[in-house]
Amino acid sequence: MATPLEMADLPPEVAALLWAERAAAAEEWMPVPDAECDSDPWACAVGADGSAIGRHIAGGFHAEDLLFEWERAAEQIARWQGVQTRLLAEALDLAVQGDTAGSDAELSVRNMAAELACAVGMSDRTIQQRMSDAVALRDRFPATFEHLRCGRFSRSHAQVVLDEGTRLGDDEARAAYEKVVLERSSGLTVGALRTVAKAVAEGLDPVSIAQRHASAREARHVLVRDVDDGMSELWALLPAVLAHGIHDRLTQQARSVMGAVADQGDAVEGGAVEGDAVESDAVDARSLDQVRADILCDVLLTGHATTASIDREGIDAYKAFRPIVQVTIPFLTLMGESDAVATLNGRIPIDPETARRLAGAATIWDRVLTDPCTGDVRAVDRRFPTEDQRRFLRARDEHCRFPGCRQSVWRCDADHTIDYQYGGRTEPGNLAHLCRRHHSLKGMSAWTVTQLPRGVLEWTSPLGRIYTDQPPPTLRFLPDS
Known part of the structure; x- marks a missing residue:
């Protein structure tokens, strides 16, 4: 009798592994004591009573089969998230091992985070935060780490346990918190688990809410997050x-x-x-x-x-404020003869009408001349004379030029790719914007960078990996056909 997995286009060893898992699950659903069933467990699972589970299993991929595969897939994803968490914790251990201390240790951690981030196309800030969370999860919440490693719940669930329990400084209180929360975590969504964890932590926290609030006020801040369709939060x-x-x-x-x-x-x-x-x-x-x-x-x-x-x-x-934004708008859009998209700070598209209103109220203008075929910036001029090279770089780079970093040029340094003290020339072909974080990483670690023609940066990591960062935009404005 053909099994559902035999119908799938899978390598034999993978099919055999999955078949063994499903056969074990079927045995749990309906134990078969008869030895004759060894030859065809699926047929025996139907049984004389024609049970619903047996019929679905014997008939192919149905609801129970799909549910089983769904649960196994979720478990495997959680297990791999556990592997990633372990690797991130070990990466932080590796970065701070030896005699590194103070600023050297911080630079070493940044260096490791940048290496890991570039390898998978992520932000090194995100990776560094996840490294810190991984160590805290492994060392301060070992039972939660074990739950994740065994696939009992997801990385998001583990993060909730970590977030809500971090404030408990006493080891005994933290262990009691973790025990109670994990006992109640079965079947809970991330949101429901956070409610439970918050209530348990509140009951075990020896510090009063007034004291915690006084400390929490220090973390107040405002941020902007770009979303779709020319909108931001x-x-x-x-x-x-x-x-x-x-x-x-x-x-x-x-x-x-x-x-x-x-x-x-x-x-x-x-x-x-x-x-x-x-x-x-x-x-x-x-x-x-x-x-x-x-x-x-x-x-x-x-x-x-x-x-x-x-x-x-x-x-x-x-007059009460002076905002600084960089809006890039095609000339025909500015004149109202086209609706080609404009961009804000090189990160988010904005509608043409808003772009025209901003341009109408602007007191400073940069005219950016681009290559009609590639869209590369060729020159920048302006009515009022100022630092031409800086304007050119702002138009070309738009943000920090380390792979994955989106820090605006207004918060970056115009860095010499080849240091000025070593003969590097002060010209656009040897300048690029770097935020303070990546400027210091370039100058104080083994990361090196080479600037190729058209402003392309080629970064080489301490492990010898090469990552290329292209200057935006590459084909943002295309000529009208």
Whole structure:
């Protein structure tokens, strides 16, 4: 009798391994004591009673088979995540072994993180954080590490145990926390496990919530994360009272604006106000969430809750701040003759109308001349004379030129590929933007870099691996056919 795995296009040794797993599972589902069943366990699994499980198994890939394979795949993925975690922990051990200490140890860890990151196309900052988490998981939460190694739950579940239990400095309290959480972890989603872990840690934490909050306030920050379709998320970590207060105030203001518009509309319909006296935006179709977001932008950027105040006060409303953004826009798009995409900081596309509005309010312009075939930057000029080479590099690089790093050029150094003190010339062919992290990695470790024609950087790691970083954009703007 043909088995489902015999129908699959698999190497014989893999099919045999998977077949053994499934046969063992079938035996657990329905034990078969008869020795005659050894020749065809699937047929015997059906049994005289024609059980549903047996029929599905004998009939091929059905729901139970799929579920079995799904569970095994999840288990194997978790096991491999355990292997990765072990390797990351060992990488950190390797980086700090010997007599390295202080800044040398930090540089050694950065060096190892960069090596691992470039090998798999990831950010070295992400890898360095995962190395630190891996060591903490292995050394401070050994039972959780064992759960991951055996495939009992995923790396995300293990991260929850680590995140919520890290604050427990006492070894006994941490062990008690881990024991209780793991006992309750079976079948829980990551979100549900976090709720359980947070409650258990709270009960075992000897430090009061007031003391912890005072420390946690030190970590407050704001960040921007780019998403799709020309949008970004503005995210802030704030004390809960302030965060909820801000949200509530925005809600009150949004409802006030929506209520005022509604009242104005009612007045028009009732004849109390002439239709010509009502502005065109009196009918507001925005949702409460949309109005909240608009008020947040107005208040933070201008100090006013409505754009009408900006229109009245003109440029004075903008003097409280001076943002710096780099918008790259094709000339025909700027002229309104094309809708070719523009980009913000070389990272996220923005719609042409927004790009044109930004350009209209800009006080500084860079004209970037590109190769019509490859899109490579050939020259940069500007009406007002300043540092031409820096403008050229900003237009060419757009971000740090270490593989995988996206730090904006505004937070980078214009670094000499061949050091100036060793005869390196100050010209675009020997300059590239590097953030402070990777600038120090280049100057203080065994990483080396060579700049090839057209601004291509060829990085060589301490282990001899070569990684090439191409300057963006390569084919961003194409000529109209």
